[in-house]
Amino acid sequence: MKHLLSTRDLSTEDIVSILAMADHMAEINSRAVPKVPALRGRTVASVFFEDSTRTRLSFETAATRLSAEVMTFIASSSSVNKGESLRDTIETLSAMGVDAFVIRHKSSGAPQQITQWTDAAVINAGDGWHQHPTQALLDAYTITRNFNELNSMQGRTVAIVGDIKHSRVARSDIDVFTRLGAKVVLVAPAAFLPSSLDGWGVTTADSLDDVIGVVDVVYMLRIQRERMDAAQMPSLREYSALFALTPERANRMQSHALLLHPGPINRGVEMIVDPSLVPGSRILQQVSNGISIRMAVLFSLLGGDATTTLQNGVEA
């Protein structure tokens, strides 16, 4: 595997092995000094054409803990529009000596296009509505580890709730969850579903009340207020009435069920309940798992001979 552009680049075996490697990384992260020299001498450039402080910090922390050098490039989306082509930006940064690019871009497909213009590995840290593969891996990691299953979500049902159409998290999660054996039900108003679900292997539900009591995982997506204005929903109030997680709905979750959210949470929009009061909430655990997963991904792409180097790293 040269790049990680989409969850579709990963075989199911790849997914399972990255989750297993994340267990090693989690052990490193639990140490007093959570740092190993596994990627010493490597340079990771985090290039964020769209701002996302938390994802950027997560990747940069992961790279730092593996002793890689970190280069940060934050472009306001307008600087790209001012005329520098994506190609020129990437070729310029490549010339500085980069082993891996971590790319966040508002445009779907940008990380894939970038692979034409650099020899470095490219990791998609979120592109438009398309993909956010490390999010799906950390979500699968969080779910499987909480259910004490190493490589399967067989028999589990996940409800993904919210704006599916405009969500790279949903597209990535659906692919990974279904391939690990989970049943996925999408809970969204029609305007928030893509025009076609051919080949997605999912079912849909019209309201959260229909599924909240029977699923194993409730995955709430962030709702962007500006999407409401684009005539996609009559009103925020109507949306919240049908699809928000209220205290009443949270109380109807099964006792073992998990609550996940990719963050940042829009309180009062999709989350009316205080998530800290939901026993099944693993939202903060997702954030810490994110570092382990991103360490595993960086190591898989840049680490050369995986087992030996990792062993060296772990022992160092």
Add this chain to the structure above:
Amino acid sequence: MSAKSKSVVIKGATVVNPDAMFVADVRIANGVIEAIGDALTGDIVLEASGCYVSSGFVDLHTHLREPGKEEAETIESGSRAAALGGFTAVVAMPNTDPAQDNVATVQFVRERGRAVGLCEVIPSGCITIGRLGAQLVPFEQLAKEGVTLFTDDGTGVQDALVMQRALMVAKRLNLTISQHCEVASMTVGAVMHDGACCSTMGVPGWPSAAEEEMVRRDIQLVRMTGAREHFMHLSTRGSVELVRAAKAEGLPVTAEVTPHHISLTDELLSGFDPIFKVNPPLRTIADVSALHEGLADGTIDAIATDHAPHAGHTKEQTLDTAPPGMLGLETALGVVNTAVSLSPQKIASLMSWNPAVIANISDHQGRPIAVGEPAHIAVWDTTTVWSVSRDELASRSTNTPYHGMELRGRVRHTIYNGQLVVQEGKALA
């Protein structure tokens, strides 16, 4: 200039006329077809056995980019590309900068085309000032300058009343209104066909309904006004069905398709390569089949290239920001002949005879091969297999979606206004 020109003889080709096909030599001299017969001699002899000779192709839909975007194409480079594609006339789209909504710009385009002299460059006129969809252009003034086809191509006229008034003026002046059908409110930010591929890729979709809704509305306006309307670059099954029904009703509508819409589908965009981004977008195999049926049964009158050059760097942006459009002039015949099984007469009708009528230039373009007719001629075959290379095109831009693909059928020689401008697939000027 043609008076002093050397005579040219096309030897051994099959003459393709609406009423007959026959093998004969054709001699061109003094700007006209001077003789048709056996064993003709002349100053320049073009060996053309196995080829077809027909009137030169007429493109209803060419973006020459001059004035305004000369880095992408000029009237000269675009005319050369046209000649290489067998075109002896191209209708230059009005979305230049400044737009072709005024006499000065229209005169500039026509005069520049004449000076280049590789094909006839016919400026189209905008329907509305600045293509903004609000105020009609001075139709009569532009018509006096020889503009016969009006369009706001790139955008459809959104306001039904403005469109109705444009059709009323066009009927009075016997002009063609040509519409790019797209309901803009349904395609904000749209990148590609709204279907399964688009849904997986997570990009804004361009629904078929956005085209069909405007086709449907405009058919109603034609019914009300009795004016002629030409539908540009139809891309969906529903549009073909609407036009078929309108023709059955006897309404004066015509329609074109592009070579790319009859040969490529939306799945090509799955790698996010902007080279395949075009407006209207590539659609599904079901739509492509419907367009083929429309060609076969006469619902679709013309092939038009929508030749849309874009400078290389503009296609090195992300799929959502890159401009839509692809080159078409030099590959048109090969793509059409490779994608669809058509007789030589059908090809000539779709690429020459019918578009000449739609563009109101059939007094001198799209004429039969007959003694005394103006010598605007294409010599082409349907058998030569050739590989497209974006680096070998005459266009200033390289945005062909067919790079590296093999096509069957090629233009061998082009004669414009009695002058040999393309010989053995090479431009002579």
